[in-house]
Amino acid sequence: MKLLIVDDEVITTRVLEERIDRKYLDLDEIYTAYNVDMAKEILKKEKVEIILCDIEMPRGNGLELLEWVREQQEETEFLFLTSHEKFEYAFGAVKYGAASYLLKPIDIAEINRAIFTVVEKIRRKKKISDIEEYWNQGKKKMIQNFWRSVLRNVLSSKKEDIQEEIIRMGLAFQTDDKYILILLHLRKEVLSDRETPEDLSWFILSNILAELLTSSLQVENVASWEDGGEIYVTVVSDKDCESLKESIAELKDVLRRYYENPFYVGYVSGQCEIFRLGEIRSEILAYDRAHVYDGGEIFFFSELNKQDGKVEKLLDQKLILQCLEKGERVKLLEYLQKTMSLARKKNHSLTNMQYLQMELLRIVGIFLNKYEMDLEFLYSDTVYMDIQKKALTSEFDMVRWNTYVINKVFDSVENRKKGMGLVDVMVDYIRNHYEENLTRNTLAELVHFSPEYVGKMFKREMGVSINDYLNTLRVSKAKNMIASTNYKIVDIALMVGFENMSYFSSVFKKYEGISPAEYKKLLEHKK
Structure with a gap:
């Protein structure tokens, strides 16, 4: 002191x-x-x-x-x-x-x-103050656990069961008390800012939400959870509808002062009793999973149109094929971005966004068929698969998916059209590096395609697998060396790329019908 x-x-x-x-x-x-x-x-x-x-x-x-x-x-x-x-x-x-x-x-x-x-x-x-603080913190934790149990349907949704739990926990609630549920679909960056520890980020966010959306800074009414890689935040608000509308308008302004783009979308329920909150949360969550929003809007859930109309034949197949044929990359990407944006405004249904994706891939497949190509090079591309997983999360990710697909298609067709195609590049590389430890993965890295796609393309063009082609070349080189040099057979095996004599002998015999030693004796006998 x-x-x-x-x-x-x-x-x-x-x-x-x-x-x-x-x-x-x-x-x-x-x-x-x-x-x-x-x-x-x-x-x-x-x-x-x-x-x-x-x-x-x-x-x-x-x-x-x-x-x-x-x-x-x-x-x-x-x-x-x-x-x-x-x-x-x-x-x-x-x-x-x-x-x-x-x-x-x-x-x-x-x-x-x-x-x-x-x-x-x-x-x-100070001791009394510490005891009071400890009690208050314990009580807040108890209230927070109660709301979590209600919202996640851990407790029975029966009114009498929830009332019994309220009495057991000594809480000052009644099951007939009415609350409003706010659910925000949060962007991960809000809590994973590199410059701010995650605990501090959550402390700041939860206090902002509690200050604006509850009547007396009830942080215990704010909770977050992760679901399928997505982050959600709920606030149980004791405010009335009118004052909450003003608070939500203020919330948008405050959050955008702290964060660039804090959440994809938010939903506000109507007033309801405690025992109905779990059911309301499930309904909102189901709707959010089936729709794609990313503009940071907060909707009153009762005002949303729950009936999804189908978006059919929104893509102009003729225009897309013309752009692909003429190599009009920029024009095609601009058209797709505009069309996807229009589709989103008409209907935010996740199903319809998936339909548009499939429709685009179908049209691209028609174009590739002219070059005896298919979409295998996409499905075996790990980068594409990562982009595909996130494509329906936001409009930005959808544009990113469009861009990657179209660029990949144009690049693959251009490679196909070139005098030296992918297989020519690989054959040339094998001929110049046959003595090295070559694998299908080595060639895949060389041409920037997956090993599976590379193997399939090579066999289709050359009629044999990469391994057979490489071994045939090595055996041919070994035969020349046996005939024209005095090197030992074991040394020749290593010089043409085989790691051991046993494997060299079995491969040599497979292609020539005799072992390397027998081949050498045969040459000496002819001389």
Whole structure:
């Protein structure tokens, strides 16, 4: 604890500073001031728990200092020293809550006892405050767990069962009390900002939501959870519909001041009893999963059209095929972006977005068929599969999917049209690197396609697998070396790319019908 001595008598101040028992009273610091102005400057900088102050001083008296401290909403304890036992001094000290009123001349033992009494009072108040805080935190946690259980249908949705749980937990609720549920589909970046720890991000967000959407900063009414990789936040609001509309308008402005684009969409239920909240949350969540929103709008759920009409033949097949044939990449991407955006405005149904995707892939398949190609190069592309998973999350991700598909199609067809196609590139590479440890994966990395697609393309063009082609080439090179050099057969095997003699012999015999040693003897016999 910290003590401030305020007295215009310098000697008195120094005696007190030296003789007050710091260790007995558990005082960390003792400050001194010789007038009210000096005391105020110290109090502005330091957190002081106890002030030992003379009442009568030339430049402002102790009662004025006490009154100023109370105006600052500080609970600092005051002990007064005075040479005169005047009624107005005693009355002022009591009025502003001074702890004690001591008469000079100084009795240091009495002052130590008075300060000790104040120290014990501060400790008791802190202990009570800690207990209250612990109780309040425990109660808030209990309320938060109750709301979680209600919303996730852990508790029975029967009115009497929920009332029984309320009584068991000692909560001040009634099952007939009406609340409004707000559900936000949050963007992950809001809680996973690299510069802010996740716990702090959630603390900030939950306090903003509680301050604006509940009547008295009820953070325990705010909860978050992850579902299928998506983050949702719920707020159980005790506000009425009209005041909540104003709060939601303010919420949008506040969140956008803190975050660039905090959530995909939000929903607000009508007022309902506690036992219906779980059912309402399930309905909203089911609707959100079946629709694609990303504009950060907050809708009143009862006003949404729950009937989804089908979007059919929205894509112009003739235009798309013309753009693909003419290589009009930019024109096609602009058309697709505009069409997808139009479809989203007409209907946010996830099913219809999936339908548009399938329709585009069908048209692309017609185009690829002219070049004896199919969509295998997409489905075996890991980057594409990652983009595909997120494509229906937002309009941005849908545009990203369109862009990747169209670019991939154009690039693949261009490679096909070139004099040196993918297989020509691979054959050329094998011929120049046959002695190295070549695999299908090596060639896949070379041409930037999946190993499965590379293997399929190679066999279709060459009539044999990559492994058969490579082994045939190696055996041919080995035969030339056996015929034209004096190298040992084991050395030749290593030089043409085989890792061991046993495998070399079995491959050689597979293609030539005899072993390498027998082939060498046959050549020597002919000579």
